[in-house]
Amino acid sequence: MQDFNRLTPPPGGRPAVGPNRREWLRWGGLSSLGLSLPMLLQQRAAANSGDRTNGKAKHCIVLFLLGGAPQQSTFDPKPDAPAEVRGAYGPIATAVPGVHFAELLPQLAKQMDKLAVLRAVATNDNAHSSSGYYMLTGVPHAPMNVENANPGPPNDWPTMGAVVRRLRGDSGGLPASVRLPMHIFNTDSSVWPGQDAGFLGRNSDPWLFRCEPAAPEFRIPEFTLQTDVPLHRLTQRRELLQRLDRQIAGQSESTAGQFSPLMAQAFDLLSSPQARAAFDLNREPVALRDRYGRSQFGQSCLLARRLIEAGVSLVHVNWFRGPDEPSDAPCWDSHANETARLKSALAPPLDQGMSALLDDLHQRGLLDETLVVCLTEFGRTPRFNGRGGRDHWGHVFSVAMAGGGVRGGQVIGASDKQGAYPSQGRVAPQDITASMLHALGYPAHTEIHDSQGRPLAVSKGQVIRNLFN
Template identity: 40%
Template sequence: MLKLEPILSTAAISRQRFLQVGFSGALGLGLADLSTARKVSAGMGSNALFGRAKSVVLLFLSGAPSHQDIWDLKPDAPAEVRGEFRPIATVAPGVQIGPHVPRLAMVADKFAIVRSMTHSLPSHEHATHFVLTGVNQVPPGATHMASRADWPCYSATMQAVRPREDGVPSGVMLPTYIHNGYGFSGQTGGFMGSQYDPWHVTKDPNAADFNIDELTLLPDLTNQRIQNRRSLLTAMDGQHGYLQTPASSQSLSRSVEKAHQLLGAAGKFRDVFDMNREPAEVRDRYGRHAFGQSLLLARRLVEAGMPIIQANMGTMNNWDTHGDNFGQLKNRLLPPFDQGLSALLTDLDERGLLDTTLVVAVGEFGRTPQINAGGGRDHWSGVFSAVFAGAGVRGGQVIGASDDQAAYPATRGWYPADLGATIFTALGIDPESTMTDRQGRPHKINAGQIITPLFS
């Protein structure tokens, strides 16, 4: 069955039943008020990038891919740094990438590579938090484990400053929930509350039994029972005087209404998740594997109007190549990634969707310049690469540069907050906007700067 995973601990109420009852526990007490946003300034509104994207597809390579073996090869470096791979030419003049992404080399005119991404914390949990939310520091109270002190993920922030009225969240994360027994931060609504969580779809879209039936109703829950439950909880809301505080009473009503709306609206997306509606040749083009079918599902969600789709390229730390880095990249990781991403870019372009869809492929950091004794590369956040396409990105170019060992930026460094500013701006959200948390405290949603060279 399709699972909508719990987002804080495996002991928590199931995500599926969670949706049937309400958005934050059975009664939804203590949820935040709806957030407010600043009006877009005239200067931001005149930015050519602003609002260009209707959707963002974020390919997250959990575990941190080896940038110097895929996007930023150093053929003149010492052998213990350059490794086994040699760069190949692409269709973009002067742009070279690794030899095991040949399909991407043929569509390099559609994407740009930023080779000077950087931050200061090479820890999977913390860096995942940074990259998936657009912050450069751990928020107060947050740790290496997911909690309601975390900064909200991109879709949660979007939901906070631009609320949807149809009951559908602003984002979907698939096909894995990144966890190590505990969840990694950056995948939920964080301090904004669970009503801002994205959908977590945790089943392989390549599986023969992949479906969305369980998202609508549990087997024992009919439409009439939903209506009855809604009426009962509404009555409880009006009758229990001890609930009548500004936060609790508003939260209860909002939680019940959100859950009801979601159950109704989810049916509209059932066809989107029916992968059998895609022609066999299209599914084959993306690849009959989790990477490819996740990206095909991402394209279907783009067509359905989902603003933010995060497609995790594997489970937790899938790209964490401490050992046999070159064998893992060549044989296990890069072939499905190369096939899936190249198919997505081509498909979006052919359907006229690439111009309004921002595609980003990135991990939480990079890998060490020095190859270790096991033939692997270890954690390194001094510099890494990210790939951008669509929504006005000028393809066929490289932004920034690393030094001669791919260890540190040789040009201006770009940070996770800058990634966030770019994503929000593309979606038509002013990074200067504010959101108000459950304690009534305002937070500026982003402190970064747009990666403007992408669009010039």
């Protein structure tokens, strides 16, 4: 998994290609050049267009609600169920007659005409790591229901961002796929599988920027030149590194050609005002930043919009897991005190950030060409537990989609009266990945190749045809 804040791979990950930072420091004391950045950059992924569909989406923004959002208190309220099932929050009408959301999502309810809600999604997996892997890749974890699983074979299928990066390649100094504001991990700090390029190799890893977009002095250090490095000195250092690269290539055939593209991309990025500007949230009006909400999630949604405007194909926004999260119920993992946490910490940032994103994209004329997908790894149990929370439930939950050719104002599938199991229109994760790729212009049979060169279809799912116009 690629991470601009780490030089070593996560447990179970693949070793980084090329020399480490200590070796670079030995080679001429060049640490002032910021060589950790080019060491972590990727070569341009080979474009494999396959048989293109008529997909409308040029970009995709994935919003991942880490922890498992309760379907009953978000997109699939159950007002007629017993109190221990329906919870404290009742339904509210949406912009589409007959469709209701939970009352904690009033702004998203007004956007229902743009949304398609899948209410019968199921993984049948109740573990964060393995169910999350299934949702992020469209391939079930082997075995299922395994918690604290780490990346690595046999669970080495690439995440959607990696597939898109391989199919489209990079352009304009920025990668085709970006993750922010941090990676996904469990309470024991184990990193989930399904977040990197897997068997596609490090060249296709989505870039990971660990950051806090809501911080008052938010910036991405990797995109900021030191004050003592004017552009003409940067050019001189680029020429020096080119000479060094040629010397390294002459000494070892195994390293030949590995560093020049990475260094060129790093210098292009550092010297490009357009690339650096994409991450500058201070360029946005204060009122618009307030509209998104000053939460990490809200500002991450705004940053995602700026990145797709800058040419990034897929931006994956994870729910921010801050240091103040309760250990027994972090993020959306509401094992305890769910009623209070939904109202104070969870639903308002989701409602404000996602609704602002849809509004903003629509007003800018970008929604038709930008697919927005709100995912989670699973839902929550129909009944509350003894701690006032709900536990893991992969048997049915909801996913919301908008833009990119999706026909808004519709609900696809249904759960039963207690929100426990699909009653009609069951959807599996591979159907969601197939539909996302379809929107982006790639049929499910488009080929990618594993590390041994074997051709594999990008998805084994079926496109959800009712989703699209």
